[in-house]
Amino acid sequence: MKMNQTWKKQDIDFKPGTQITGKWHKKQYKIKRKLGKGAIGTVYLCESGGKLAALKISDKGTSMTVEVNVLKSLQQVQGSRLGPYLLDVDDWVSPYGVTYSFYVMEYLKGESMSLFIKSHGNVWVGVFLLQLLEDLEKLHQSGWVFGDLKLDNLMVLSSPTRVRWVDVGGTTQKGRAIKEYTEFYDRGYWGLGTRKAEPSYDLFALVMVFLNIYYPRRFERVPQSEKLLYKKIDNVKPLEPYRNPLKKAIAGKYQSSAEMKRDVVKILYQVQNKSRIKKKSNQKVSNIPFYIEIGGISVIALGYYLISLLF
Amino acid sequence: MKKGTLKQILLITDGCSNKGEDPAGVAALAYQQGITVNVIGILDDDQTEDAEGLREVEDIALSGGGVSQIVYRETLSQTVQMVTRQAMTQTIQGFVNKELKQILGSNQSLEDVEPEKRGEIMEVVEDLGETSDLEVVVLVDTSASMHEKLPTVKESLIDLSISLNSRIGKNRFCIFSFPGKRKDIQKVLDWSPQLNSISEVFPKLTSGGITPTGPALREAMYQFGKKSLLRSFRNENESDVEETGY
Numbered sequence: 001m002k003m004n005q006t007w008k009k010q011d012i013d014f015k016p017g018t019q020i021t022g023k024w025h026k027k028q029y030k031i032k033r034k035l036g037k038g039a040i041g042t043v044y045l046c047e048s049g050g051k052l053a054a055l056k057i058s059d060k061g062t063s064m065t066v067e068v069n070v071l072k073s074l075q076q077v078q079g080s081r082l083g084p085y086l087l088d089v090d091d092w093v094s095p096y097g098v099t100y101s102f103y104v105m106e107y108l109k110g111e112s113m114s115l116f117i118k119s120h121g122n123v124w125v126g127v128f129l130l131q132l133l134e135d136l137e138k139l140h141q142s143g144w145v146f147g148d149l150k151l152d153n154l155m156v157l158s159s160p161t162r163v164r165w166v167d168v169g170g171t172t173q174k175g176r177a178i179k180e181y182t183e184f185y186d187r188g189y190w191g192l193g194t195r196k197a198e199p200s201y202d203l204f205a206l207v208m209v210f211l212n213i214y215y216p217r218r219f220e221r222v223p224q225s226e227k228l229l230y231k232k233i234d235n236v237k238p239l240e241p242y243r244n245p246l247k248k249a250i251a252g253k254y255q256s257s258a259e260m261k262r263d264v265v266k267i268l269y270q271v272q273n274k275s276r277i278k279k280k281s282n283q284k285v286s287n288i289p290f291y292i293e294i295g296g297i298s299v300i301a302l303g304y305y306l307i308s309l310l311f
Numbered sequence: 312m313k314k315g316t317l318k319q320i321l322l323i324t325d326g327c328s329n330k331g332e333d334p335a336g337v338a339a340l341a342y343q344q345g346i347t348v349n350v351i352g353i354l355d356d357d358q359t360e361d362a363e364g365l366r367e368v369e370d371i372a373l374s375g376g377g378v379s380q381i382v383y384r385e386t387l388s389q390t391v392q393m394v395t396r397q398a399m400t401q402t403i404q405g406f407v408n409k410e411l412k413q414i415l416g417s418n419q420s421l422e423d424v425e426p427e428k429r430g431e432i433m434e435v436v437e438d439l440g441e442t443s444d445l446e447v448v449v450l451v452d453t454s455a456s457m458h459e460k461l462p463t464v465k466e467s468l469i470d471l472s473i474s475l476n477s478r479i480g481k482n483r484f485c486i487f488s489f490p491g492k493r494k495d496i497q498k499v500l501d502w503s504p505q506l507n508s509i510s511e512v513f514p515k516l517t518s519g520g521i522t523p524t525g526p527a528l529r530e531a532m533y534q535f536g537k538k539s540l541l542r543s544f545r546n547e548n549e550s551d552v553e554e555t556g557y
Binding site for chain 1: 432
């Protein structure tokens, strides 16, 4: 069969400076360096017309076509940039006559979420949680489910600081079976649900993203995984304010990201209020020594005044 | 539109056959009858990937029109589901390619279509993969060296049924082990949509010394025929897939 032959193609390894010309659209790309390698294809940083872009190339033509389909439909989700912007789709024929598929997308340069939180503080946990819930809501409303939501597929871009999805290859239409998953993030692996593409599948994975930040080495399943996951959430201090919604997402109790977002927003509001109340009461406490001081000064002043009256 | 049924044999083994006919030959025979044969070879932790016994794995899948993959024990679960899905796509793509050739001429395939059109065709392939019914005969090698790998095999099969049952299309599985006590293969689980019930059956499997992969494959192939008259109707539907390919 044709597929089996394609599998025997040689792995591609471009050296910096290699020039690639598309078979169909004839656009030229100059390879700068390798950015990463995944199960399907390798991603390179490239330059075309003086602009930088990311180029993904692979011998698995069908999987690449599926990914392009997803990127295209994400582009149609209005008012937001859910995935990287797709610039070109084409084939490249190697000097040996072998055809490889490639596509070119916007180059997103950023920092990993766990590094960012480590260097900028836990206050960003709430921010990223909300940003991700917002994006998921938009995605779900347009009939898609992210599927392979994991730390490696997220990146924090600067000015303004925003978490973005970099790899949307696992995105699946609602109601179908999840295409791609990573065990640690997959509720099926933990025995806590099906692999049907529905919003609650993504929300489970979202919780695991935040667990993975604080358990970089991950951990394995046990017969009663729900309790284990609850315990793991409880053991992370920075996640404390969000415990309840995180646990509800693990249990699959949210039907939509909007529901979960509402709970998280409520908590963030309460946390802010609490810290404001704390500050106010702090002010009251600090007022007392102020009054004592004023009182003390006036007593001494009065003393001097009385003494001055005597002489 | 009535969707057809995809038929697969999934062979899970860790080495060379040593009894009976050539397994690659039997796989080719199965493929002729519309059954794809996928093979997963399990390596021991200290084995390297080109271990000799596992060359056969690739040969069987190649002549069976299926997918083969060689893995270490830890990654078995994901491999089992990946191989099954990949083989489904491959089979459907085979149908679609055949149709394309009729329309575009005999030398044309998906690669010769411009990328924009390719997307539309792949959407159809994906759609069929999601909605087609699937029948899998799982064939587990239980020769002596496999013994300690069986718990992992069991887990990955349960995992496979989680994945496949999340699809829209229907699934039916049955499981056989080989060598059987007196026959070439032994039934572990009869046709069933779920694999949860295998937890009780699996530990009872005994391991034997010989590995009659070829004869076992032949028996597995016959299992598709044993499902009464329904099958012949299904067969008609299958040609339906080819016509309604897109």
